[in-house]
């Protein structure tokens with residue numbers, strides 16, 4: 038019993054396991070330090086979504102784009118300064134809606150009042166995206182907590198990491214693959230296009246002067262193409278013009294996105310391409326036929342996205358404000 042070496046060993050093991058578990062994500066990360074975390078998120082997210090129903094799609098896209106650049110670390114929430122052009126000012130992120138950023142600000146403000154300096158912006162974003170998917174009818178998945186906020190946000194790192202609708206499907210597949218996501222996971226994730234909308238410029242190439250032989254993309258259902266041409270007729274003058282990604286049930290998280298692809302109602306060329314390419318078609322067919330399979334795989338893939346390259350321990354910080362690094366107060370001005 039009075040063997041000091043053993044006590045030392047136990048103490049050592051205690052510290053090792055303590056510091057180890059501290060650096061891992063867990064479902065109950067805030068249970069002691071901020072027991073109101075879940076209920077505050079619940080309340081702020083549902084108030085915002087009810088007031089502004091476009092929030093869900095905006096936050097889901099914001100979250101995905103955040104995770105694909107530097108990992109899920111809130112780097113996309115950082116505002117640019119005269120010293121740094123931040124991720125959110127990269128061209129691809131320009132259309133991200135103000136409502137999505139606003140939700141994060143509201144949640145952060147409410148949480149700072151209850152538990153100052155405890156909850157990271159990255160955890161707020163991951164939890165908000167999950168809660169919103171559920172609110173619009175999608176599946177539940179676990180969001181483990183304890184992400185730290187990143188210390189880098191650089192607009193020039195965005196382009197190589199985010200797919201665009203004019204990219205060949207092979208390039209998109211390899212972009213997902215390089216981040217460890219399979220073709221099936223990719224097809225499931227793009228099912229996020231069951232909600233939200235796209236600006237005309239993202240698909241105008243399919244509507245006007247498409248090819249020498251056809252003004253519109255023949256892969257579109259003719260009536261759909263006609264409607265989109267009318268909708269987007271003025272898009273160069275009015276760049277805000279946009280169309281629903283899922284024309285059948287635009288605000289509902291369901292598998293109609295995949296069913297649409299099979300009848301020429303896929304909006305973006307990459308959406309359309311997934312339904313014919315032999316690498317992706319089997320999964321489009323599966324999800325079009327079986328919503329349960331889609332929900333199961335989407336939930337799984339989102340859980341995986343949510344922990345992509347997360348930072349823990351000293352590799353990040355808990356920001357005081359989601360749009361500024363903590364050091365900004367000292368360094369800038």
Ligand code: HEM
Pocket residue numbers: 093094095097098101132133134200201202203209226227229230232233234235236237239282305307
């Ligand atoms: C093949 C890969 C993908 C491409 C090429 C792509 C492209 C786009 C484009 C161009 C828009 C329209 C943006 C705008 O005009 O405002 C959009 C919207 C959207 N994307 Fe994707 N996306 C892809 C994958 C994903 C993934 C994996 C997710 C999430 C898991 C996602 C979620 C969304 C959402 C929710 C919207 C609607 C945004 C809103 O209504 O504010 N996308 N996507």
Ligand SMILES: *[C@@H]1O[C@H](CO)[C@@H](O)[C@H](O)[C@H]1NC(C)=O
Pocket residue numbers: 064065068075
């Ligand atoms: C942590 O809190 C959540 C939500 O309040 C609760 O569901 C869960 O059971 C708690 N976990 C532990 C280990 O206390």
Ligand SMILES: *[C@@H]1O[C@H](CO)[C@@H](O)[C@H](O)[C@H]1NC(C)=O
Pocket residue numbers: 120121122191192193194
């Ligand atoms: C942003 O990234 C680019 C390319 O990686 C690099 O040249 C530039 O110095 C970075 N800017 C900042 C402020 O770190």
Ligand SMILES: *[C@@H]1O[C@H](CO)[C@@H](O)[C@H](O)[C@H]1NC(C)=O
Pocket residue numbers: 246248249
């Ligand atoms: C249509 O595209 C062709 C090239 O594919 C181009 O020569 C022509 O000027 C375009 N027409 C219009 C009206 O933009």
Ligand SMILES: *[C@@H]1O[C@H](CO)[C@@H](O)[C@H](O)[C@H]1NC(C)=O
Pocket residue numbers: 267268270271
């Ligand atoms: C497009 O613009 C013209 C003139 O600026 C206007 O008369 C017409 O109503 C607009 N159409 C749409 C669909 O907004």
Ligand SMILES: *[C@@H]1O[C@H](CO)[C@@H](O)[C@H](O)[C@H]1NC(C)=O
Pocket residue numbers: 327329330333
């Ligand atoms: C649909 O997918 C679920 C989940 O993968 C599976 O359990 C179920 O058997 C499938 N249903 C049909 C009709 O294939």
